[in-house]
Amino acid sequence: MLKNLFVQAIVFVLIFQFVSWVRETNMLSSDTQVSQDIVLTSLDGDEVAIKADSKPLVLYFFAPWCQICHMSIGNLQSIYEKNSDIDVIAVALDYTEQDEVVRFTQQHQLTFPVVYGNERLKQELMVSGYPSYYVLNEDNTVESKSMGYSTELGIYLRAL
Secondary structure, three states: OHHHHHHHHHHHHHHHHHHHHHHHOOOOOOOOEOOOOOEEEEOOOOEEEOOOOOOOEEEEEEOOOOHHHHHHHHHHHHHHHHOOOOEEEEEEOOOOOHHHHHHHHHHOOOOOOEEEOOHHHHHHOOOOOOOEEEEEOOOOEEEEEEEOOOOHHHHHHHHO
């Protein structure tokens, strides 16, 4: 019985990893340099450059209606609070009204920059599902990527 459960767990993990890998093939490839000229508007009206400086930048794409985003955003907030050596910018996409993004941010008490994205950015950075993550290095080059739910540890390990 225990052996059977173990085998089922291994099969589930392998299938999950395979599906994740297939979904991530539609994202920007590692070693792709992201334009350092991308500037978006934050919820406060400030301009925020999508640019990694001297530390890794986790670029998190979400939609306010996405339930997986609601479940995983707390992990990203924890990473941001606990690690001063990692920057985070969340980019809202596929929203109807800006108030949806504001409510999402307030509900989850986010303290990192949240910006309004657009369809052009979504296409340029090949965002096809939510949540999607890119980790950019100091050259604004994709070091790591992920789509779907990620644990706090998973985000942290990708950002190292």
